Amino acid sequence: MNPSTVVETREGPWARAWGALVDADPVLAKEILVTVRTPAYARSIVAVPVVLTGLVLVASLTSLEVPGRVLFSTYVTGLAVLLGLLGAGLGSTVVVQEREANALEALKFSSLSPRRISLGKFLAVILAQAAVVVGTLPSLAIILASKDVSIGETCVALAIAFAGGVMTASIGIAVSAHAPHTRQALLAALLGAFLVGIGVTIWLALGSQIAARSDGPFDAANAYFEAPVDGRYVVFLLVAPAYAFAAVLWFAYALATSGLMDRSEDRSLPLKRWTLAVLAAGVAIVTGWGNTTRQLDRDWTAAVSMFSIASVAIGLLFVFAGEPVSPSRRMQVNPPSSVDRLLFPRCLAPSLLFPVVSGGLALVAVPVLLGASSRLGVDAAWGVTFLAALAGAMGSVAAKRGAATARRAGAAALIGLTIGVLWLRANSTGRSLADAVCPLWLDPDDARGAWALGFALLGWTTAAFASVVSMLRLVRAADRRQAPAVPGGP
Amino acid sequence: MSVLREAFGASAPYRSPPEEHARPTQPAVIECDGLVHAFGPKTVLRGVTLEVPRGSIYGFIGPNGAGKTTTLRILATLLEPTSGTARVAGHDVASHPERVRRVLGYMPDGPGIYERVTVGEYLDFFASAQGIHGPSRARAVGRVLDLTDTGPLRSAQVTTLSKGQRQRLLLARTLLHDPEVLVLDEPASDLDPRARIELRTLLAELGRAKKTILLSSHILTELDELCDSIGVLEGGRVVVSGTIGEVHAKVATGRRVALTVLHRVDDAVALLRSSPRVTAVTVRDARDAGACSMEVTYEGDEWAVAELVSALAKADIAVCAVEPARADLEHIFMNVTGPGSSRPPGGTPR
Numbered sequence: 001m002n003p004s005t006v007v008e009t010r011e012g013p014w015a016r017a018w019g020a021l022v023d024a025d026p027v028l029a030k031e032i033l034v035t036v037r038t039p040a041y042a043r044s045i046v047a048v049p050v051v052l053t054g055l056v057l058v059a060s061l062t063s064l065e066v067p068g069r070v071l072f073s074t075y076v077t078g079l080a081v082l083l084g085l086l087g088a089g090l091g092s093t094v095v096v097q098e099r100e101a102n103a104l105e106a107l108k109f110s111s112l113s114p115r116r117i118s119l120g121k122f123l124a125v126i127l128a129q130a131a132v133v134v135g136t137l138p139s140l141a142i143i144l145a146s147k148d149v150s151i152g153e154t155c156v157a158l159a160i161a162f163a164g165g166v167m168t169a170s171i172g173i174a175v176s177a178h179a180p181h182t183r184q185a186l187l188a189a190l191l192g193a194f195l196v197g198i199g200v201t202i203w204l205a206l207g208s209q210i211a212a213r214s215d216g217p218f219d220a221a222n223a224y225f226e227a228p229v230d231g232r233y234v235v236f237l238l239v240a241p242a243y244a245f246a247a248v249l250w251f252a253y254a255l256a257t258s259g260l261m262d263r264s265e266d267r268s269l270p271l272k273r274w275t276l277a278v279l280a281a282g283v284a285i286v287t288g289w290g291n292t293t294r295q296l297d298r299d300w301t302a303a304v305s306m307f308s309i310a311s312v313a314i315g316l317l318f319v320f321a322g323e324p325v326s327p328s329r330r331m332q333v334n335p336p337s338s339v340d341r342l343l344f345p346r347c348l349a350p351s352l353l354f355p356v357v358s359g360g361l362a363l364v365a366v367p368v369l370l371g372a373s374s375r376l377g378v379d380a381a382w383g384v385t386f387l388a389a390l391a392g393a394m395g396s397v398a399a400k401r402g403a404a405t406a407r408r409a410g411a412a413a414l415i416g417l418t419i420g421v422l423w424l425r426a427n428s429t430g431r432s433l434a435d436a437v438c439p440l441w442l443d444p445d446d447a448r449g450a451w452a453l454g455f456a457l458l459g460w461t462t463a464a465f466a467s468v469v470s471m472l473r474l475v476r477a478a479d480r481r482q483a484p485a486v487p488g489g490p
Numbered sequence: 491m492s493v494l495r496e497a498f499g500a501s502a503p504y505r506s507p508p509e510e511h512a513r514p515t516q517p518a519v520i521e522c523d524g525l526v527h528a529f530g531p532k533t534v535l536r537g538v539t540l541e542v543p544r545g546s547i548y549g550f551i552g553p554n555g556a557g558k559t560t561t562l563r564i565l566a567t568l569l570e571p572t573s574g575t576a577r578v579a580g581h582d583v584a585s586h587p588e589r590v591r592r593v594l595g596y597m598p599d600g601p602g603i604y605e606r607v608t609v610g611e612y613l614d615f616f617a618s619a620q621g622i623h624g625p626s627r628a629r630a631v632g633r634v635l636d637l638t639d640t641g642p643l644r645s646a647q648v649t650t651l652s653k654g655q656r657q658r659l660l661l662a663r664t665l666l667h668d669p670e671v672l673v674l675d676e677p678a679s680d681l682d683p684r685a686r687i688e689l690r691t692l693l694a695e696l697g698r699a700k701k702t703i704l705l706s707s708h709i710l711t712e713l714d715e716l717c718d719s720i721g722v723l724e725g726g727r728v729v730v731s732g733t734i735g736e737v738h739a740k741v742a743t744g745r746r747v748a749l750t751v752l753h754r755v756d757d758a759v760a761l762l763r764s765s766p767r768v769t770a771v772t773v774r775d776a777r778d779a780g781a782c783s784m785e786v787t788y789e790g791d792e793w794a795v796a797e798l799v800s801a802l803a804k805a806d807i808a809v810c811a812v813e814p815a816r817a818d819l820e821h822i823f824m825n826v827t828g829p830g831s832s833r834p835p836g837g838t839p840r
């Protein structure tokens with residue numbers, strides 16, 4: 001044994017500040033250290049400003065008539081893409097690499113909660129992105145020197161680009177918390193980045209519709225200063241982006257937290273909170289605005305909402321495949337408050353039943369609350385029964401063959417049904433088997449179409465009921481198999 | 491004959507020397523009762539029942555897939571048992587995981603290290619993660635660096651450490667919050683002989699510091715020299731548990747004695763094997779000038795041993811030592827696991 005290693009040293013202000021950061025958020029401090037020392041990140045810190053400055057200089061030198069606004073659009077678009085890629089790259093590795101290195105086990109054993117772990121990692125990625133933005137400021141200064149772009153516009157455009165990067169990073173971390181390997185996490189995070197890109201493009205397109213100028217994709221920033229402040233301004237430029245940004249961030253946070261939880265805990269609780277709050281807020285915002293301004297195509301909004309909800313519900317089905325149907329003993333011995341029991345019933349979690357019930361309720365509620373046509377109500381009913389049938393089948397497979405097989409089977413069923421329906425529709429002129437599988441093309445106003453629709457819904461309802469009952473029976477049978485009578489056992 | 495009486499005692503069929511494998515009298519600090527755990531359709535634990543006395547070093551042995559790691563992860567509150575109970579220092583792992591984590595240090599199997607951090611930073615991080623802040627953190631890190639002899643490595647990158655040094659670092663991490671119970675999963679795996687010896691010395695030192703240690707290992711000789719109690723796990727059940735002496739007494743197919751003869755080893759072996767009381771003779775190690783130690787498994791009491799010694803003396807074979815044969819873990823392990831095992835009836839003896 002060595003003599004005491006505890007040596008009293010006089011610490012400088014930096015050391016004291018670092019110590020305070022380690023005390024306050026050890027995950028953030030560790031991630032900053034690791035990120036800063038990662039050669040790829042160090043290279044990107046140098047490369048991104050060089051690339052952007054090069055782009056701006058090349059654009060300005062090739063034609064002296066290029067206005068500063070075009071250079072600005074080039075700069076911000078490039079920055080947004082690079083931030084998205086950086087967010088996906090860094091975010092998707094922060095948890096899964098610890099899992100691959102067998103270090104996650106020790107971290108989960110520590111006194112840090114999943115919430116603190118995911119937030120610390122998230123903040124570290126955000127700081128890494130912010131450092132890249134700071135590195136690009138010299139090239140921005142060249143553009144600003146042209147005086148074609150205002151400081152306010154610049155700040156808004158940078159905020160939009162950075163928001164995209166932040167959303168991408170949060171999705172990356174959420175994926176990382178669930179993925180078994182880095183490569184899978186990176187691929188899924190890049191897919192998420194692509195979806196975020198679509199979202200940001202919609203945001204910019206909405207802004208451009210309102211903007212006074214239309215010189216480039218980031219002229220939406222101009223709208224924030226020059227458009228008249230009316231209902232469209234409030235909804236398209238403030239409420240909708242803020243809602244989408246918060247919903248994505250919170251969803252990713254809930255997903256990341258659940259991925260760091262043990263099966264004995266209520267892993268779906270963060271997602272249940274997200275579902276309840278986001279759906280309630282979303283429906284309230286859309287109905288409130290639609291009823292007051294009358295500028296809303298209700299059917300269109302309801303259809304988009306249903307599509308989004310169904311997508312999330314299907315995603316959750318895959319996340320929660322193989323989870324136990326009944327609450328764990330650890331959950332049972334720590335009873336929640338009455339309000340929690342009412343809002344987040346444990347009989348739904350953590351299991352496939354949760355996305356079925358929450359997604360199903362939302363699918364039905366959205367068209368009704370928006371006052372959309374009856375056609376959408378029927379579509380929602382089909383969505384609910386289809387979701388339940390798929391979930392029941394996946395749960396049955398999970399009980400017998402495990403969650404991984406259930407996910408593969410679910411994906412195969414989804415893809416197979418989609419291809420089958422499309423093929424059948426392409427090869428038939430009238431009603432076909434495709435309408436029984438997916439009755440969205442049937443016309444309820446036509447008597448024969450209404451009958452066919454009724455039969456299709458009845459068939460799916462029966463399938464859903466049988467599927468869920470079968471899942472519950474198989475899961476209970478598996479529970480009984482797993483808990484044999486043993487000496488000393490309960 | 492007094493030597494024989496001392497060796498075997500008057501009534502017990504087998505007893506190891508008290509200083510070697512003392513019977514634990516301390517209350518159990520780890521208690522598992524009927525632990526069952528399943529991963530999906532596969533049931534891994536089928537009713538694990540064991541008790542680890544306070545202050546003991548308990549070896550957890552079993553073939554691959556027996557459920558050792560699952561049991562240890564349940565004790566570390568990282569898994570919840572499907573049924574059954576587990577308590578650490580009186581705290582139930584299912585209902586009070588946070589209390590268990592305060593008194594337990596868990597070292598999982600596997601490297602568990604980060605790239606691009608130094609030893610000091612690594613320990614700082616985990617100390618803070620364990621809720622040790624401010625000056626206490628520096629003291630805790632210094633203490634475990636001293637204890638594990640990793641102080642000189644404080645500024646070294648974790649990835650540059652040798653396997654032995656890494657293992658000591660992981661042990662240091664486990665000790666940061668000064669837990670009274672240590673659960674170590676395969677701490678000696680992949681280590682070279684020197685690193686194993688260093689780790690064994692360190693664990694023995696922790697044992698002397700009154701830490702209760704539960705460790706799993708495949709390296710039976712390591713556990714043999716380190717542990718005072720063992721549990722053998724097979725097929726998701728503890729098939730035998732207790733002090734090494736107790737366990738051997740439960741599973742032994744006959745009594746054993748170690749005889750050392752000074753010469754004519756072959757004649758001695760032939761003579762012993764010809765005795766109807768002797769069921770097996772194993773030559774253990776040849777010593778200088780033809781002396782040789784052999785392990786004799788026999789039926790009967792101490793008079794049987796006396797007869798064997800007398801027979802050897804009559805044949806002019808000089809016997810210089812008669813000792814109780816040490817109950818080695820490999821012998822026990824082979825006896826209680828696999829086909830044809832001689833595990834005691836009842837499934838989960840204590």
